[in-house]
Amino acid sequence: xxxxxxxxVQQNCSIDPEDNINKSYKQILQAAAQGAELVILQELHSxxxxxxxxxxxxxxxxxxxxxxxxxxxxxLAKEAGIVLVISLFEKRAAGLYHNTAVVLEKDGSIAGTYxxxxxxDDPGYHEKFYFTPGDSGFHPITTSVGxxxxxxxxxxxxxxxxRMMALAGAEILIYPTAIGYDQSDKPEEQQRQLAAWxxxxxxxxxxxxxxxxxxxxxxxxxDPSQTAGGIDFWGSSFAVGCQGEILAQASADKEELLCIxxxxxxxxxxxxxxxxFRDRRIDQYHELQKRFRD
Numbered sequence: 001x002x003x004x005x006x007x008x009v010q011q012n013c014s015i016d017p018e019d020n021i022n023k024s025y026k027q028i029l030q031a032a033a034q035g036a037e038l039v040i041l042q043e044l045h046s047x048x049x050x051x052x053x054x055x056x057x058x059x060x061x062x063x064x065x066x067x068x069x070x071x072x073x074x075x076l077a078k079e080a081g082i083v084l085v086i087s088l089f090e091k092r093a094a095g096l097y098h099n100t101a102v103v104l105e106k107d108g109s110i111a112g113t114y115x116x117x118x119x120x121d122d123p124g125y126h127e128k129f130y131f132t133p134g135d136s137g138f139h140p141i142t143t144s145v146g147x148x149x150x151x152x153x154x155x156x157x158x159x160x161x162x163r164m165m166a167l168a169g170a171e172i173l174i175y176p177t178a179i180g181y182d183q184s185d186k187p188e189e190q191q192r193q194l195a196a197w198x199x200x201x202x203x204x205x206x207x208x209x210x211x212x213x214x215x216x217x218x219x220x221x222x223d224p225s226q227t228a229g230g231i232d233f234w235g236s237s238f239a240v241g242c243q244g245e246i247l248a249q250a251s252a253d254k255e256e257l258l259c260i261x262x263x264x265x266x267x268x269x270x271x272x273x274x275x276x277f278r279d280r281r282i283d284q285y286h287e288l289q290k291r292f293r294d
Contacts, residue, residue: 002265004145004172007031007039007082008258010237010250012219013048020046025076027257032080034259038145040085042217042237043153043178044099047089049217049233053225054129062091065113070102078108083143085150087176089130090115099131101150101176103141112141116152117161124182124223124231127154138164146171146264149210153177156201156214160288166208167277171264173204173212177237180217183229194234194252202244209242209271211262218255242270 009027013020024045031039044050046069050058063069069088077084083106090100099116115134119127138161140147149170155161156175165173179197181190197214205212218235238249239260250256271277287293 002263004038004262004264005034005036006213006239006260006262007034007036008213008215008237008239008248008250008260009039009041009045010215010218010235010258011042011045011255012233013045013217013221015048017046021072023255028076028082028084029080030257031259032082036082036259038083038085038143038148039080040174040213040215041087041176042215043087043176044089045087045176045217048221049178049231050224051127051130052124052221052223052228052231054126055224058130059091059097062089062097064092065090065100065102066110070104070110073102074104074108074110077104077106081106083111083145083148085148085174085176087152092132096132097130098134099127099152100134101152103143103148103150106144111143112139112150114141114150114152116155118154118158120154124228138168140165140168140170149173151175153179156197156204159204159207162204162208166210170210171267172262173201173208173210175201175212175214177214177216178233180231180233183232190234194236198236198238202240202246205240205242206244206274207276209267209274209276211240211242211247211264211267213239218251218253242267 084104090098101114103111105111117134121128149165215237217233220232222230239247248260
């Protein structure tokens with residue numbers, strides 16, 4: 001069995017970036033001490049989720065890649081001897097910003113980056129104000145622990161993104177995430193949303209015969225403008241196998257480190273009994289390139 005131990009770091013974020021970074025560092029080192037070879041942080045983990053409001057001063061949080069943040073995390077990855085997935089607000093050029101995941105190798109080098117492709121714009125999630133959609137396609141990042149299909153948050157609702165990563169050879173799908181409840185929603189609606197979030201990703205794992213990791217932030221973050229009720233991030237970070245089975249799940253309201261073993265050979269066995277790739281009608285899918293079939 002080709003086994004890979006993975007660390008999922010679920011944390012809440014304060015208004016102090018140094019405090020957030022220090023908590024991440026401690027959890028990363030703890031995961032490495034438990035034998036993790038791959039550690040994954042949540043979306044935009046160094047700061048509170050600033051996209052609740054449209055505020056030009058927040059562009060000051062953006063940083064270049066490579067830059068100070070990647071250098072710091074690269075040193076940590078090398079010290080711990082792990083592959084590390086981090087999430088940054090990237091300044092690509094003046095007036096051009098991305099929501100970007102960076103994968104750091106065990107030697108501290110940058111193995112690759114992924115710029116978020118699907119950008120939401122909803123109450124409390126004003127990401128189109130800050131982020132330009134990624135333009136480099138869906139390509140796995142090759143590392144010493146395997147080919148990682150790294151996507152980000154809103155990407156997780158799109159089967160096309162997961163499929164393209166799998167078709168390009170990804171051995172595991174990875175989603176750093178920041179998602180939570182609207183305070184005005186009733187409890188039953190909140191539970192429907194949480195269940196849908198999990199089920200759609202379990203579907204990606206099943207349809208592609210590939211394990212999947214989702215790492216979410218946790219805790220309440222108030223709306224700085226005080227015009228809305230803020231977001232209660234629902235945590236519940238989880239890992240599923242390639243038949244959609246839940247391998248581990250974090251709590252909904254606490255900071256937590258999960259360390260789990262993933263069987264990467266299981267994909268081959270499952271794809272032999274569920275040959276979805278074999279039976280795809282690629283000659284009939286051209287209309288997927290249309291926005292809508294009128």
